[in-house]
Amino acid sequence: xxxxxxxxxxxxxxxxxxxxxxxxxxxxxxxxxxxxxxxxxxxxxxxxxxxxxxxxxxxxxxxxxxxxxxxxxxxxxxxxxxxxxxxxxxxxxxxxxxxxxxxxxxxxxxxxxxxxxxxxxxxxxxxxxxxxxxxxxxxxxxxxxxxxxxxxxxxxxxxxxxxxxxxxxxxxxxxxxxxxxxxxxxxxxxxxxxxxxxxxxxxxxxxxxxxxxxxxxxxxxxxxxxxxxxxxxxxxxxxxxxxxxxxxxxxxxxxxxxxxxxxxxxxxxxxxxxxxxxxxxxxxxxxxxxxxxxxxxxxxxxxxxxxxxxxxxxxxxxxxxxxxxxxxxxxxxxxxxxxxxxxxxxxxxxxxxxxxxxxxxxxxxxxxxxxxxxxxxxxxxxxxxxxxxxxxxxxxxxxxxxxxxxxxxxxxxxxxxxxxxxxxxxxxxxxxxxxxxxxxxxxxxxxxxxxxxxxxxxxxxxxxxxxxxxxxxxxxxxxxxxxxxxxxxxxxxxxxxxxxxxxxxxxxxxxxxxxxxx
Amino acid sequence: xxxxxxxxxxxxxxxxxxxxxxxxxxxxxxxxxxxxxxxxxxxxxxxxxxxxxxxxxxxxxxxxxxxxxxxxxxxxxxxxxxxxxxxxxxxxxxxxxxxxxxxxxxxxxxxxxxxxxxxxxxxxxxxxxxxxxxxxxxxxxxxxxxxxxxxxxxxxxxxxxxxxxxxxxxxxxxxxxxxxxxxxxxxxxxxxxxxxxxxxxxxxxxxxxxxxxxxxxxxxxxxxxxxxxxxxxxxxxxxxxxxxxxxxxxxxxxxxxxxxxxxxx
Numbered sequence: 001x002x003x004x005x006x007x008x009x010x011x012x013x014x015x016x017x018x019x020x021x022x023x024x025x026x027x028x029x030x031x032x033x034x035x036x037x038x039x040x041x042x043x044x045x046x047x048x049x050x051x052x053x054x055x056x057x058x059x060x061x062x063x064x065x066x067x068x069x070x071x072x073x074x075x076x077x078x079x080x081x082x083x084x085x086x087x088x089x090x091x092x093x094x095x096x097x098x099x100x101x102x103x104x105x106x107x108x109x110x111x112x113x114x115x116x117x118x119x120x121x122x123x124x125x126x127x128x129x130x131x132x133x134x135x136x137x138x139x140x141x142x143x144x145x146x147x148x149x150x151x152x153x154x155x156x157x158x159x160x161x162x163x164x165x166x167x168x169x170x171x172x173x174x175x176x177x178x179x180x181x182x183x184x185x186x187x188x189x190x191x192x193x194x195x196x197x198x199x200x201x202x203x204x205x206x207x208x209x210x211x212x213x214x215x216x217x218x219x220x221x222x223x224x225x226x227x228x229x230x231x232x233x234x235x236x237x238x239x240x241x242x243x244x245x246x247x248x249x250x251x252x253x254x255x256x257x258x259x260x261x262x263x264x265x266x267x268x269x270x271x272x273x274x275x276x277x278x279x280x281x282x283x284x285x286x287x288x289x290x291x292x293x294x295x296x297x298x299x300x301x302x303x304x305x306x307x308x309x310x311x312x313x314x315x316x317x318x319x320x321x322x323x324x325x326x327x328x329x330x331x332x333x334x335x336x337x338x339x340x341x342x343x344x345x346x347x348x349x350x351x352x353x354x355x356x357x358x359x360x361x362x363x364x365x366x367x368x369x370x371x372x373x374x375x376x377x378x379x380x381x382x383x384x385x386x387x388x389x390x391x392x393x394x395x396x397x398x399x400x401x402x403x404x405x406x407x408x409x410x411x412x413x414x415x416x417x418x419x420x421x422x423x424x425x426x427x428x429x430x431x432x433x434x435x436x437x438x439x440x441x442x443x444x445x446x447x448x449x450x451x452x453x454x455x456x457x458x459x460x461x462x463x464x465x466x467x468x469x470x471x472x473x474x475x476x477x478x479x480x481x482x483x484x485x486x487x488x489x490x491x492x493x494x495x496x497x498x499x500x501x502x503x504x505x506x507x508x509x510x511x512x513x514x515x516x517x518x
Numbered sequence: 519x520x521x522x523x524x525x526x527x528x529x530x531x532x533x534x535x536x537x538x539x540x541x542x543x544x545x546x547x548x549x550x551x552x553x554x555x556x557x558x559x560x561x562x563x564x565x566x567x568x569x570x571x572x573x574x575x576x577x578x579x580x581x582x583x584x585x586x587x588x589x590x591x592x593x594x595x596x597x598x599x600x601x602x603x604x605x606x607x608x609x610x611x612x613x614x615x616x617x618x619x620x621x622x623x624x625x626x627x628x629x630x631x632x633x634x635x636x637x638x639x640x641x642x643x644x645x646x647x648x649x650x651x652x653x654x655x656x657x658x659x660x661x662x663x664x665x666x667x668x669x670x671x672x673x674x675x676x677x678x679x680x681x682x683x684x685x686x687x688x689x690x691x692x693x694x695x696x697x698x699x700x701x702x703x704x705x706x707x708x709x710x711x712x713x714x715x716x717x718x719x720x721x722x723x724x725x726x727x728x729x730x731x732x733x734x735x736x737x738x739x740x741x742x743x744x745x746x747x748x749x750x751x752x753x754x755x756x757x758x759x760x761x762x763x764x765x766x767x768x769x770x771x772x773x774x775x776x777x778x779x780x781x782x783x
Contacts (some may be wrong), residue, residue: 116614119577119687120628120677121603134618 006181010502014169019190021165024083024158025151025193026234028090032147036095037140040102041128050103057096065157073161073292082282082298086163093154094147101143105136138209145201152194156186160257160286161321161408162293166190168284171257179499249280251469254299257284259495259502260349260488264270264303266506268459268475274510275471288312294460295337301461301472303347307453309333309341309460311391322348322454328475333460341467343480344457347488351386351452352432352444353396360443367448369401371427375402381425383413391453396429399451417442433485435493457483482513504517526591527552527686527718529576534585536571545571546741548585550736555684558711558718560728562763567664569721572738573687576719577606579692604628607678607686607716611693613670615662621647621673622658628681646676651706668699679714686711686718692727704730725763727777737763 007014043050063071068089109132117131122174133140159167168185173182207223251272255265262283267280282299291300291313309329311318314336319325330341365371386392387410396402409425416428421440430437432444459476466473494505531551537544546568553559561569570639573581575587578594587594589602615624623630625643633640647654650672671691678686691707692700708731711718722728728735728749735752737745739762745757752760 110614110617112610112612112614113616115579116608116610116674117616119579119603119606119608119610121600121606121631122627123600126631131616135616 002183003181006185010185014185014189017164017166017168017186018193020083020163020195021152021155021190023234024086024090024155024163024165025148025197026089026231027083028094028151028155029144029148030231030235031087032094032098033093033144035091036098036143036147036282037102040099040140041093041106043051043099043103044132054096054100054103057099060092065089065093065154066160069157069161070287071134073289082161083158083163085161086158086165089161090151090154090158093149097143097146098140098152099143101139101146102136105139105143106132108139109135138293140207141201141205142210142480145205148197149194152190152197159284162254162282162285162289171284181499194288226255227414250277251465251472252280252282252299253291254285254293255281255283256290256302256304257286260431260492261303262502263491263495263506264345264457264459266502267510268301268303268479270503270506270510270514271475271478272471277473279468279470294339294462297462297464298466301476303345303457303458304460305455305457306341306344307350307455308347313451314328318453320450320453322456325454326456326458334463338463340461340463342461342476345457345459346481346483347433347480347485348454348456349431349433349488350447350455351392351396352430352434352437353447354417354420354428354430354437354442354444355426356423357441357443359426360445365443365445367446368451369448372402372447375404375427377405378426379406379424380404380408380427381411381416381419382408382429383416384410385413386429391451392429396451399449421491433488433492435489435491435495435497438489439493439497457488527588528555528590529553529719530588530591531572531575532586532588534582534587536568536575536580537583544583544741546575547618549743551736551746555716555717558708558720558734560720560722560729560735561738562722562725562728562735564723567738568741569738570689573689573721576606576687577603579603585752603781604632604681605683605685607680607683609671609674609678609686609688609691611690611738613662613674613691614631615670615673615677617662619661620658621652621660621662621665624662624673625676625680627677632681642680643676644708646679648680649710650674650676650739666699667695668703669733671695671703672734675710678718684717684744686716688718688720691720691723693724700727707731725766 001090039053043053060068069085072085074088113131113135114127115126122130133413153211155163155165156167156170158165159171166189169182169186171186173179173186186413204223204227253265253269253272255261265281265283271282272279282293285293285299285302290302290332291304294302306322306325306329307318310316310325314329314332316328326341331339333339353371355365355371359365363371363374382393387408393408393505397404404427409419411419413430416425417430417434417436417440419425420428420442436442461472461476466476491505491509494500495502524713529551530547530553534546534549535544536546549572551572561572563569571580575582575594576589578597578599581595589597589606594602616627619627622643625646626639629639629642643658644654647657652669652672657665657669657673665673674691678688695703704727711731718731720728720731725756729752732749734746734748736743737747737752737757739759745752745755745760747755747760753764754766755761
């Protein structure tokens, strides 16, 4: 797809995500100013507090942003998913430059000027408002400017906690085999936003520089007033929009942060909408965020895999019987979380041990056991996840007695498929539903010793939501056994391989099952 | 302000010491000093002798660690700092003008803080600018950065005089100026102080300046007042520090100073 076509079909989303992004940045900056300037003023007066507070703010900024978001998620009140968590993290980043520049600006006021102000009989408040703050204004504005530029950048990561913004495009692009159009759709507007903010605040900063501007006092006040008023207006509008959107939805559908999960959630959403429900989509939640959001009631349903629920969430030792796993998950979810586990969708997304199709045909390989003798001469490439988990590489290699030529190469999961196809490695562990398996002529070896736990796809939904909306229960029931592994591979390939629009792919699939069931 | 009896000194130091923790020697020790109404007392001494500290004790920028400083018969510790400072003009080196205020607003500072009405303020600002020799039409709207060093210092004096304070404190006000401008301002200031009959405490390390503007000179050294004399007596003093100062001035010039000041009496 050319960049132009991409823009033509996605400009609405680019605009709306840019707007979300802007609101995140403005909201966070406004809060950081409201906290940072008073703290800075306090520090300029209490020398003993200066070093410790600045040290804390400094440490805050050195925490990698993804880690900070991760740390915030489990916290009550300020944590969770969505814009609130993102804004809190952004505020923590924006505080340091604002506090530091407020302190520097105030302490930088000429000693003689401060001394004269005191000696003229100005009160501490008058010295602050009429002398120190006006003279520090341009330095403080520099701090705000730095904070805004940092926030524009960090806000792209906010997409990982479901706060939306331009990061959605970037993450999506990275997942979909580094789709350059998607990455640019997030990166370019964010960069433009940062440049524009830097430029605009730079102009404002010059106007406030007491040593170069001839701006009269009333004009200066007018400017401050205007800036404050427009900030408030934007915030109010954003807040109103957020509240409004929240109330409008009957059911909130979540998804995990990979294509297959988004396709399933989109299918579910469209089917619910067809039944007249108003649906809010909170897609692409990273890690176990979707689980936490479901339990917290921030979303009502999302697609999950029984194996993941069994091992990663319920923390059981992996077992291999799909029926046992399903029953156990269903029971425990109802008891522990008040969540209903829907019937299996019909396919599983297991770990798939893959070799090149040509190799499988030549050596007549069907199962992993067939391939085991050859592994001595083979190189393997695995994703970070597979290398680190108990039911991953270590257990797998010992279960089949595999010994590779060299230590397996650890790389990004999406890259392993290409590495295998281009003969840089000879065996990988992919996902059984990945569209690339067919597209790249790869062959899945059968797990004949049943080492890997089953990852059956199911829809999880909060019991309250299911009871309240019978249409939700109907739809989940309707999806029972609706998808084969081949079908899911094809849908994934439509999106990842052929770069088609997820909504369109979902719509076509729904039309197909509706006609076939007539 | 209520007029106190005229024989009461305007400012009086009684056994005043000022020390800061961490320094073994006090900055000021057991200072006794009276400043009479209408006089220009110059505190003369090298850097670190305590003359600036003495000045700052008057308008309560500092409080004495021992003894008491009386202004109009009332201890500075009993004064409300703000009202004490508003009736005490203060001029410092580099003037300390507010860079973001025009000349007009700088001069109008204390009257505005005191809540004068705008008309009265405007009138007063114009009057003061003329008094310090600057044309109001030309200078009122300028910013301090658009002025020369001498002009800035004139504005500093105008600002200090704005609310008609009975007492003026000046801390090396002309120290940073070039010699010609300095001499001009010293002469004008001496005349001005006499004309307005203000009480002035003037701090300097320049003995010429002291001889030019003072009615009395207090010589300070290491936190103590060594000598308190009229300029005429100071010129002929046998005190060794006073002699050291006088030796920096050429003999003929010295005589000239003595004669000029004698003739004013």
